[in-house]
Amino acid sequence: MILFKYPLFIITLTYLAFSQPENRFLPFDWVQYRQTGKINSISFSNRYAYIGTQLGGVQRFNLLSNRFEEPITRAQGLRSNSINAVHRASNGVLWVGSSYGIEYSLSEEGDWTSINRDFLGLPFGETIYRIGESDQDIWLETSTLFYRLDPITGVVTGRMSNPNVSVLWSSGLIRFQIDLSNLLFEYSISNGWMTDFRSLISPNGKQMRVTTIATSIRDEIWLGTEDGTFFIGDNTMKTFSPFRFTLANNDIQYIEGKDSFWLGGRLNQYSSGVTYFDIDRSICDVFTFNENINMDRNSIYSIIKLNNEIWFGGEDGIIVYNTKKDFWRTYNVNIGTNKPLINSFLKINNEIWLATNNGIVILNKNNKSRINNEIVDYFNNNTVYDLSNTENHIFITTEVGLYIYDNNNNKIYDLESFGYKTKNFILPSNHFDYTAITKDEKYMYFANQSGIIVFNFKDRSWSNAVESSIYGSQEVKSIAIDKEKIFIATINGVVEFDMNNNTLEIYNYKFFGSINDIYIKGKKIWLGTSEGLISYRYK
Known part of the structure; x- marks a missing residue:
């Protein structure tokens, strides 16, 4: 047995404090939901089971209601979402072990203190498999040694081949075959x-x-x-x-729904599919490609919810789920050879319009057959980003500009030839690459790198909504509207802009990854990101 202590000055250099993104936020103002991977560790308090997962941080399961509550992830200040061990100590401190070392929270929620693995003396490649406690110490089990820590500061007070006292362990990953x-x-x-x-x-x-x-x-x-x-x-x-409460993917490309969501994303090295997500009822149903017949493996970039069907747009094809019959089927659309992605859907009567990287495709809603239309030829081989509509007009954002199709008269207009311009309206300097659309009851908004413009349904007038300098003239991935507030997702984060007061907030945190989609529900905005589904309570 070897005992040692480190000099005090090292402690001040190796302790790091991590809280929720900023101190002005409560611990669960930002919440990150992810594909969990395998369960590595479980620990208990009187109220919660804390579940350490391979990819999804620490899940919290309420023992009284048998419901999942907000998980603890990088959004609460953890350094990693890959958790090897978790332990809720009898003094109320929550301990977590990851590849970075160990972290602990006095509140069991946020304000995490991190102790680097180098300070613990963990050799390269050594993993913390279990965390436990004795009457006066916290203990770590690795593949070669046991480490004894002070329960208040986390200072290492010894390491040995076996504990010299009785230890109450939380569960760890089963490393050897056992008889069940x-x-x-x-x-x-x-x-x-x-x-x-x-x-x-x-x-x-x-x-x-x-x-x-x-x-x-x-x-x-x-x-x-x-x-x-x-x-x-x-x-x-x-x-x-x-x-179980897990997503099918961590790279969420699209959010569809109102009270509950359908989520689609890019394929990954783990089991992939689509997710039905209902946070109000604590439901997260996963439909994986390798477990459902007629559900071909595909990255999902767009979704539309119809009466009894959910359509998922992927690469050169659609996957249709009949919710009434609980039946899946894949249809090959033959979009083309140049990055054949389906970016967006739009329902027009009995037709489903597809915005793709090679133009517009129109399908019959019932038999999924193609419908010929001059609009298809007009945009052939052009990237179409998004589609939206009013009663008689379809708005089309493309790499070559913003267009409006009159569904009654079969006419196509560009931005300059449609509607009326308000007195102070300034046409964006860049007429191309309108990448995002959103609308409310009165207005429709269109975004590109040169600004966001707005169309008034009532008087058919155009006006300027947001200058490009507000969001750094970055490519806009998605936009969402809540009365006077507009949320702008770019490659560099999210901008919350009050169009009445001209005030803004910028959110750009490492746990976002890249943002693909944005949606507002009640008091929260929801972000589809490369690091999972993220919610923010902004009201």
């Missing part, structure tokens, strides 16, 4: 799950490895698995019940 047959034989599993007494088998027939085992303060057995599902064992009924 007796446990799985004793319990039945609900919701269509089965077991072969070595592992679990999902309702889709996929074999699922158990990755961690924990015992709650109620003496219930919890099993965590490799796909993010965990099971709670009822001691009376001898039944395991499954729970």
Whole structure:
């Protein structure tokens, strides 16, 4: 056994404090939802189960209501969303282990203090597998040694081959094969799950490895698995019940819906698909490509919700989900060879218009067959970014400009020849690459790098809404409107601009990644990003 202490001056150089993005925010004003990957560790308080995941930070599961609450991620100040170990200590401090070292929070929510792995003396490649506590210390288990820490400061007070006192451990990743047959034989599993007494088998027939085992303060057995599902064992009924809250992708390209969302994104190295997300009811259903027949593997860039169908636009094809029949089908659209992406959908009567990187495609809503129209030929081989409509007009944003199609008279107008210009209206210097559209009850907004302009439905007039300097003349990925406030998502973050008072807020945090879509629901804005689905309570 080797004991040591570090000089005090090192402590001040190796401790880092991380809180929510800025101190003016409450811990869960910003929330990040992600694909979780496997469950590595579980720990308990009287109120929560804290679940350390491979990709999704620390999930919080309310033990009283059996519901998921906001997870703890980089949005709350963690240095990483890949959590190897978690432990809720008896003094109320929450400890987390990752590849960076360890972090702890006195509030169990935000204001995280990080202790670098170098200060802990962890060799390169060494992983923290479990965190626990004795009467007076916090303990870390790695593959080679046990580390003893001061429970208040996190200062390392010793390391040894085995603890010299009794340690109460939170669960860690199962690294060696264990025999689960007796446990799985004793319990039945609900919701269509089965077991072969070595592992679990999902309702889709996929074999699922158990990755961690924990015992709650109620003496219930919890099993965590490799796909993010965990099971709670009822001691009376001898039944395991499954729970899961994960996204199908972390790179969210599109958000569709009002009260609940359908989410689509880019393929990744893990299991991918689409997600049905209802935060009010704590529902997150995942439909993966490898577990659903007729659902071809595809990145998703656009979604439209129809009566009994959800259409997902991908690369050179669409995936249609019939919600009534619970049936999937993939259709090849044959858009072209030059980056054949479907950027947007628009429903016009019994037609579905597709905005693609090679023009416009029009499909019959019922039989999915192509419909010929002169508008298709007009925009052939041009990138069409987005589509929107009023009663008689379809607005089309493209790489070569903004166009308006009169659906009654079959006429195409450009921006300069349609509607009326207000006295002070200044046409943007760049007439091209209008990349985003949004609308409310009275107005429709169009954005490019030279500014945001607005069209009045009532008097058919054009006016300027936002100068490009407000968002740094950056490419606009998406825009959303809430009365006088406009939210502008660019490649550099989000700008919240009050068009009445000419005041702005800029949000640009590392945990955003790149922003792909933006949506307003109630008091929150929702961001589809390369780092997951992010919400911000702005009211």
